Amino acid sequence: MTFLKLLIRNRLAAAGAVVMALVLLLALITPILPLPDPDVTNTSNRFVKPFSEGHLLGTDHLGRDLLARLMYGTRLSLAVGIAAAIFAAIFGAAIGIIAGYFGGKTDNIIMRGVDMLMAFPYILLALAIVAALGPGLTNALIAVAAVNIPFFARNIRGVTVGIAHKEFVDAAKLAGEGHLRIILTEILPNVIPVIVIAMSTTIGWMILETAGLSFLGLGSQPPQADLGSMLGEARSALITNPHTSIVPGVMILIIVMAINLLGDGVRDALDPRLRSGALTRPRPSTAVARTSEIPKPRETGTMVLTDLETQFHVGQRVYKAVSKVSLHVEPGECLGVIGESGSGKSVTALSIMGLVASPPGVITGGSARYDETELIGAPYEKLRRYRGDKVAYIFQDPLATLHPLYTVGDQLCEAIRVHHKVSKKEAWQRAVALLKQVRIPNAEGRAKVYPHEMSGGMRQRVGIAMALANDPDVIIADEPTTALDVTVQAQILALLNDLRKERGLSIIFITHDFGVVAQLCDRVAVMYAGRIVETGPTQAVLDDAAHPYTRRLIACVPELGEGRRELHAIPGLPPAVDKLPAGCAFAPRCDKADALCQVGTIELEGNGTRAVRCIFPETKLSEDVA
Amino acid sequence: MGGYILKRLVSAIPVLFGITVIVFLIMAMIPGDPALAILGSYATPENVEKLNRDLGLDQPLVARYFIWLGNMLTGDFGRSFSLNRPVIDEVLDRFSATLILAGTSFVLCAIFGIAAGVVSAARQYGFADKAITFAVLLGISIPSFFLGMMMILLFAVRWKMLPVSGMYAIYGGGDLPDLLNHLIMPAIALAVVATGVVARLSRSAMLEVLRQDFVRTARAKGVREGRVIWGHALRAAMVSIIPVLGVQAGFVLSGAVYIEMVFQWPGVGRMLVDAILKRDILLVQGGVVFVAACYVMFNIAVDVAQSLLDPRIKT
Numbered sequence: 001m002t003f004l005k006l007l008i009r010n011r012l013a014a015a016g017a018v019v020m021a022l023v024l025l026l027a028l029i030t031p032i033l034p035l036p037d038p039d040v041t042n043t044s045n046r047f048v049k050p051f052s053e054g055h056l057l058g059t060d061h062l063g064r065d066l067l068a069r070l071m072y073g074t075r076l077s078l079a080v081g082i083a084a085a086i087f088a089a090i091f092g093a094a095i096g097i098i099a100g101y102f103g104g105k106t107d108n109i110i111m112r113g114v115d116m117l118m119a120f121p122y123i124l125l126a127l128a129i130v131a132a133l134g135p136g137l138t139n140a141l142i143a144v145a146a147v148n149i150p151f152f153a154r155n156i157r158g159v160t161v162g163i164a165h166k167e168f169v170d171a172a173k174l175a176g177e178g179h180l181r182i183i184l185t186e187i188l189p190n191v192i193p194v195i196v197i198a199m200s201t202t203i204g205w206m207i208l209e210t211a212g213l214s215f216l217g218l219g220s221q222p223p224q225a226d227l228g229s230m231l232g233e234a235r236s237a238l239i240t241n242p243h244t245s246i247v248p249g250v251m252i253l254i255i256v257m258a259i260n261l262l263g264d265g266v267r268d269a270l271d272p273r274l275r276s277g278a279l280t281r282p283r284p285s286t287a288v289a290r291t292s293e294i295p296k297p298r299e300t301g302t303m304v305l306t307d308l309e310t311q312f313h314v315g316q317r318v319y320k321a322v323s324k325v326s327l328h329v330e331p332g333e334c335l336g337v338i339g340e341s342g343s344g345k346s347v348t349a350l351s352i353m354g355l356v357a358s359p360p361g362v363i364t365g366g367s368a369r370y371d372e373t374e375l376i377g378a379p380y381e382k383l384r385r386y387r388g389d390k391v392a393y394i395f396q397d398p399l400a401t402l403h404p405l406y407t408v409g410d411q412l413c414e415a416i417r418v419h420h421k422v423s424k425k426e427a428w429q430r431a432v433a434l435l436k437q438v439r440i441p442n443a444e445g446r447a448k449v450y451p452h453e454m455s456g457g458m459r460q461r462v463g464i465a466m467a468l469a470n471d472p473d474v475i476i477a478d479e480p481t482t483a484l485d486v487t488v489q490a491q492i493l494a495l496l497n498d499l500r501k502e503r504g505l506s507i508i509f510i511t512h513d514f515g516v517v518a519q520l521c522d523r524v525a526v527m528y529a530g531r532i533v534e535t536g537p538t539q540a541v542l543d544d545a546a547h548p549y550t551r552r553l554i555a556c557v558p559e560l561g562e563g564r565r566e567l568h569a570i571p572g573l574p575p576a577v578d579k580l581p582a583g584c585a586f587a588p589r590c591d592k593a594d595a596l597c598q599v600g601t602i603e604l605e606g607n608g609t610r611a612v613r614c615i616f617p618e619t620k621l622s623e624d625v626a
Numbered sequence: 627m628g629g630y631i632l633k634r635l636v637s638a639i640p641v642l643f644g645i646t647v648i649v650f651l652i653m654a655m656i657p658g659d660p661a662l663a664i665l666g667s668y669a670t671p672e673n674v675e676k677l678n679r680d681l682g683l684d685q686p687l688v689a690r691y692f693i694w695l696g697n698m699l700t701g702d703f704g705r706s707f708s709l710n711r712p713v714i715d716e717v718l719d720r721f722s723a724t725l726i727l728a729g730t731s732f733v734l735c736a737i738f739g740i741a742a743g744v745v746s747a748a749r750q751y752g753f754a755d756k757a758i759t760f761a762v763l764l765g766i767s768i769p770s771f772f773l774g775m776m777m778i779l780l781f782a783v784r785w786k787m788l789p790v791s792g793m794y795a796i797y798g799g800g801d802l803p804d805l806l807n808h809l810i811m812p813a814i815a816l817a818v819v820a821t822g823v824v825a826r827l828s829r830s831a832m833l834e835v836l837r838q839d840f841v842r843t844a845r846a847k848g849v850r851e852g853r854v855i856w857g858h859a860l861r862a863a864m865v866s867i868i869p870v871l872g873v874q875a876g877f878v879l880s881g882a883v884y885i886e887m888v889f890q891w892p893g894v895g896r897m898l899v900d901a902i903l904k905r906d907i908l909l910v911q912g913g914v915v916f917v918a919a920c921y922v923m924f925n926i927a928v929d930v931a932q933s934l935l936d937p938r939i940k941t
Contacts, residue, residue: 400839
C-alpha cells in the first residue's frame with residue numbers, strides 16, 4: 001500500500017492518472033454521447049473552423065464533424081494500443097516463462113531468436129510484417145504487438161529464471177505435478193506484477209506506434225479512422241487548414257504524456273533508491289548553516305579545529321555525526337584520530353575542506369583554521385584553491401577513490417596542474433618523480449597504467465603520491481591502510497613517517513586501529529559517537545588510558561609474541577547518532593557506568609596535555625604533567 | 627584493438643544470418659502464390675515464369691532461402707517491379723539520403739541529450755533541472771510526425787524561414803547550403819524524442835557517478851567544478867550512456883520513416899512505405915535486410931567506441 005501512497009503523493013503522476021482516466025472514460029461513453037456520425041461526409045461543409053455552430057472542433061476535408069471523429073478515433077487508438085499491449089504481454093510472457101522455466105537448450109534457442117529480433121530497428125520489423133500481411137488496422141496491430149514481444153519475453157524470462165529455482169517450485173516438482181500446472185499455479189502468479197509493470201511502461205509506445213503506422217497509411221483504412229490516420233489524412237491540408245491536423249495531434253500528445261507521467265510515477269514508486277532520496281548528488285562543497293558565532297581558536301598549530309559540528313539531515317531526522325570536536329596539529333606532528341566505524345572520525349576529517357557529501361551533510365557550527373584562515377563557510381573558490389595544494393587527503397580504498405578511466409600518471413599530472421602552471425611534459429616528469437618517491441618500482445611504466453591494473457598496495461601509494469603532489473602543509477589520511485595486508489601497511493606507515501620528517505608535514509591520521517596509532521602518531525584523540533572522549537600524547541594514553549572506552553579499544557589490539565592474550569571485542573554497538581542519550585554515550589556499554597553517567601552533559605576535562613570525558617576515569621590525570 | 631574489432635565482426639555473422647532468416651520467414655507468410663504477390667499488377671505470365679526461375683519459387687522453403695541468400699551475397703537483391711531498376715541501386719540511393727538525415731539527428735540527440743542530462747544532474751532540483759525535466763517530458767511525449775507538421779506550420783508557412791519539404795530546392799538548389807537549409811527542420815523534429823531519452827538517461831547516469839568516491843577525490847585535489855562535472859564525472863558516466871546511444875540510433879532510424887513522410891525526404895523509409903503500398907515485395911525485403919545489416923554494423927562501432935573509452939573492457 002505504500003506503493004499506492006507514493007504514487008498519489010507524486011503530483012505529476014496523479015495528474016497523469018486523472019487525465020488518463022478522463023480520456024478512458026470519454027472513450028468508453030463515446031457511443032452514448034450526442035455526437036454526429038463520424039463517417040457522414042458533407043462536402044458542401046468542408047473545413048469549417050473550430051468553435052463553429054454545430055461543430056465544436058470544426059469539420060475535416062470531407063465535411064465530417066471533427067469532434068465526433070476525434071472521439072471515435074481516440075477510442076479506436078486506445079483500443080488498438082491496449083490490445084497490442086495485451087497480445088505482446090501474453091505472447092512475450094509465454095515465451096519468457098518457457099525459456100526461463102525449462103532453461104538449458106530451450107532457453108538458449110529462444111533467447112537467441114529474441115536477440116535477433118531485437119537487432120532490428122523496431123519499425124523495420126513492423127514494416128516487413130505489414131508488407132507481408134498487407135496494410136490494415138488488424139495487421140498493424142499484429143505488427144506492433146509482434147515487435148514488442150521480445151521486450152516482454154526478455155524481461156519475464158529474467159524474473160522466471162529467478163523463481164524457477166526456488167524451493168516451492170522444487171517442492172511442486174517433487175510432488176509430481178506437471179510442468180503446465182507448475183507454470184500456471186506457481187510461476188505465473190509471481191510474474192504477473194512484472195507483466196503489469198512492463199505493460200504500463202510500454203502501452204504509451206504501442207499507442208504511438210499504431211498511430212504512426214496509421215499515419216503512414218499502413219494502419220486503419222478509410223473511412224474508419226484512428227488518431228494516426230486522422231493526422232495522416234489531414235497532412236495534405238496542413239497549410240490551408242491546420243486545425244484538422246492540430247486536433248488529432250494534440251490528442252495523441254495528451255494521451256502519451258499522461259501515460260508517461262503515470263509510468264514515471266510507477267517506476268519511481270517502485271525504485272527503492274529513489275524512495276529514500278538517496279540518489280542525490282553531492283554539491284561541490286558541504287553546506288554550512290551556522291547556528292552560532294564562529295568560535296575563537298583555543299589552540300595553535302597549522303590546522304586548528306574548534307567546536308566543529310557536522311550533521312546529516314535526512315528527512316525529519318538529524319544525525320549528529322560530529323559534536324563540538326576540537327583538534328589541532330603542529331608542523332611535523334602526527335595526530336591520530338581513532339574510533340569505531342560510525343564514530344564521526346571520517347566526517348570530521350572531510351568537514352575540514354567541505355568534502356562531506358551535501359545533501360545530506362550540513363556543517364552547523366565551529367571553526368577550522370588553516371594558517372589563520374577560516375575554512376568553514378569560506379567561499380567555494382577559496383576552498384578549492386586550498387584543496388590539494390595546502391591541505392591534501394589520502395583516502396581509504398584507492399580502487400574506488402581513483403578515477404577508473406584515467407591512467408595514474410594523468411591523475412597525478414592533473415593534481416599538479418590544477419595548482420601550478422606547468423607544461424604537460426613537466427607535470428608528467430614530476431608525476432613520475434612522485435611515484436618514485438613513494439617507492440613504486442618502474443615508475444615510468446607504472447604511470448601509464450590504469451588503477452585496476454595495479455595491486456592494492458601500489459594504488460595506495462598512488463593515493464599518497466597524489467596527496468604529496470603540491471607539497472601540502474597538512475595531510476589528512478582517512479584510514480589509508482585499512483584495505484592492505486600487514487606488511488604493506490607497515491611499509492606505507494614507514495613511508496608517511498619519513499615524509500613527515502623530511503618535509504615537516506602535519507598529518508591527521510584517521511584509523512580504528514590502535515596498533516597503527518602506536519607506530520606513527522605523536523598524539524591521539526579518541527572519538528565516540530561524534531565526540532572526543534579522550535586525548536593526549538600517544539604513549540601516555542597507551543600506558544595508562546583514562547577513559548574506559550579507550551582501554552577497551554587498546555585491549556582490542558593483539559600483541560605480537562603474546563599469543564595467549566585474548567582479544568577483547570567490545571560488546572554492544574555504538575549508539576545511533578540521531579538519538580543520543582543524555583550524559584555519556586558509552587555508558588550503556590560500560591562496566592563502570594552508574595546512574596550519574598546518564599544525566600546532563602559530561603565535559604572533556606584535563607590538564608593541558610591530556611583530557612578525558614568521564615566522571616569515573618580509569619586513572620587520575622595529574623595536574624602537574626604539563 | 628584490431629583483434630577486438632575482428633572478434634566483434636565475426637560475432638555479427640550469426641546475427642546477420644538471423645536477420646535474413648527472420649525477414650525471409652516474415653515474407654513467407656504472404657498468403658497465396660508468392661510470384662503473384664511479388665509481381666502484383668505486373669504479373670504477366672512471362673514475368674511470373676521468370677520470377678519463379680530466378681527466385682526458385684517453385685522449390686521448397688529451405689532451398690528458396692538459400693537461393694535468396696546466395697543472390698544477396700553476390701549483391702543481387704532482385705529487381706523492383708514498380709521502379710524497374712535493381713533493388714540494391716534504389717536502396718543505396720535512398721539510404722544515403724536517410725543517412726544524412728538520421729546521422730545529423732543522431733549527432734544532435736547525442737550532443738544535446740548528454741549536455742542537458744549533465745546540466746540537469748549538476749543542478750539537481752534547481753531551476754535548470756526542473757526546466758530540462760519538463761522539456762524532456764514534453765519531448766518524449768510528442769509524436770515526431772506531429773512535431774514535424776507543427777514545425778512546418780510555424781517555421782515554413784508562418785515565418786517563411788525554412789523550406790516546407792524536400793531535400794533540395796527544385797530550381798537552382800543542389801549545393802550544401804541548400805541541403806542544410808532543407809535539413810534543419812526534419813533533423814530537429816527527428817532528434818527531439820531521442821534527445822529526451824538520452825537526456826533522461828544521462829541525468830541518472832551522472833547522478834549515479836557524482837556520488838562515487840573518485841569524484842570526491844577530484845574535488846579534494848582542487849579540480850575546478852566544471853572539470854569535475856564535464857571531465858571526471860561525464861567520462862565515467864559515458865560508460866553507461868554509450869550503449870543507450872546505440873539503442874537510440876535504432877530509434878532515430880525508425881523515426882526517420884515518419885519524418886521522411888512529413889518532409890518528403892527521399893530516404894529509405896519513404897521508399898519502404900511506398901513499396902508496401904505498391905506491394906513491391908522485393909524492394910521491401912531488400913531494403914529491410916540492408917538497413918538492418920547497417921544497424922548491426924553501427925552497433926559494432928558502438929561496442930568498439932565503448933572499449934576505447936573503458937580500459938577495463940578486455941579487448
